[in-house]
Amino acid sequence: MSKKIFSGVQPSGNLHLGNYIGAIKNFVDLQNQEGNQCIYCVVDLHAITLRQDPKVLKNNIRETTATFLASGIDPKKSIIFNQSLVRAHAEGSWILGCIARTGWLNRMTQFKEKAGKDKEKASVGLYIYPILMTADILLYDATHVPVGEDQKQHLELSRDIAQKFNSDFNVANFLRVPEPLIQKNFSRIMSLKDGTKKMSKSDPSDLSRINLTDTNDQILNKIKKAKTDGNLMPSEKIELKKRPEVENLLSIYSSLKNQNIEKSIDEFSGKNFSDFKDNLAETVVDKISPISKEIINLLKNEDYIDKILEEGAEKADAQATNKINEIKKIIGF
Numbered sequence: 001m002s003k004k005i006f007s008g009v010q011p012s013g014n015l016h017l018g019n020y021i022g023a024i025k026n027f028v029d030l031q032n033q034e035g036n037q038c039i040y041c042v043v044d045l046h047a048i049t050l051r052q053d054p055k056v057l058k059n060n061i062r063e064t065t066a067t068f069l070a071s072g073i074d075p076k077k078s079i080i081f082n083q084s085l086v087r088a089h090a091e092g093s094w095i096l097g098c099i100a101r102t103g104w105l106n107r108m109t110q111f112k113e114k115a116g117k118d119k120e121k122a123s124v125g126l127y128i129y130p131i132l133m134t135a136d137i138l139l140y141d142a143t144h145v146p147v148g149e150d151q152k153q154h155l156e157l158s159r160d161i162a163q164k165f166n167s168d169f170n171v172a173n174f175l176r177v178p179e180p181l182i183q184k185n186f187s188r189i190m191s192l193k194d195g196t197k198k199m200s201k202s203d204p205s206d207l208s209r210i211n212l213t214d215t216n217d218q219i220l221n222k223i224k225k226a227k228t229d230g231n232l233m234p235s236e237k238i239e240l241k242k243r244p245e246v247e248n249l250l251s252i253y254s255s256l257k258n259q260n261i262e263k264s265i266d267e268f269s270g271k272n273f274s275d276f277k278d279n280l281a282e283t284v285v286d287k288i289s290p291i292s293k294e295i296i297n298l299l300k301n302e303d304y305i306d307k308i309l310e311e312g313a314e315k316a317d318a319q320a321t322n323k324i325n326e327i328k329k330i331i332g333f
């Protein structure tokens with residue numbers, strides 16, 4: 001079945017291996033499957049839910065776009081654009097915010113994590129952010145949304161909002177209820193320093209993540225310093241339950257090799273950790289180094305990147321404006 005794919009990545013700097021394995025790598029695979037229509041968005045409206053320096057934000061929008069391109073997203077096959085260029089996202093977000101219930105938003109765990117102890121000081125935008133994400137998806141009638149595990153709850157909210165809109169206005173199937181596409185394995189890449197914590201751009205330790213712009217030496221150093229235990233490599237999958245750091249490194253290796261974790265366990269069963277780390281480092285460098293070189297190369301030509309975003313926005317705008325106009329008609333404007 002052909003799919004209409006929508007997904008987004010925030011331009012908040014430090015895109016890392018978790019973003020690549022959990023999301024961007026799949027964006028490319030989906031784009032290359034016959035019949036799929038893909039829209040990939042640099043979600044700059046989402047990024048300002050936390051304070052951003054305007055100059056840095058502008059660079060990060062270009063860098064995220066360059067990362068899409070360098071990873072293999074092709075503007076001839078997929079629509080690539082930044083969210084703030086298409087007004088219907090903000091408009092749709094307001095309207096859908098009147099459909100969503102505060103009780104639903106209060107359950108969002110990512111808000112609780114990001115707001116931290118002092119919720120009163122978090123921006124209102126951070127609180128209503130999943131509604132903007134819902135607008136992103138529903139404006140394009142997306143059938144499938146590829147994301148990492150951390151976005152699952154937001155997608156469930158999108159489904160609830162779509163269903164409530166359809167039922168409130170008695171327009172069955174008007175807003176398409178999207179399906180999450182979350183990989184069974186590798187949908188949650190963990191910190192290199194703590195196998196129980198997600199790899200994240202906001203972790204204060206740069207050693208906790210491999211950034212897509214890291215040099216080969218940085219990658220080698222980070223893998224060398226990645227937390228492990230004193231035991232040999234496991235021979236059974238069940239052993240991984242008690243060894244989260246080992247499971248994470250094996251997941252990274254398996255995903256980049258496009259093989260299941262069982263095969264990787266067999267490959268290194270009973271070997272010393274250093275053997276595995278050498279192979280892992282080589283695999284990560286092989287995959288990331290061409291991407292990081294291409295990002296640097298693309299960023300030399302800002303006009304080219306801006307043109308891709310503008311052309312993508314024009315195509316996205318045509319679809320989103322159409323949908324928002326239909327929505328407005330339904331609600332009586």
Ligand code: TYM
Nearest residue numbers: 007008009010018019022023043133147148187188189199
């Ligand atoms: P963002 O920018 O935080 O992350 C982008 C994508 O990377 C995935 N990801 C991970 N996957 C595996 N392991 C990790 N450690 C890891 N860290 C991040 C995320 O799950 C995500 O898929 N709200 C979204 C962006 C968004 C969006 C949308 C996504 C806005 N509108 C509409 C889909 C559809 C976000 O902040 O992702």
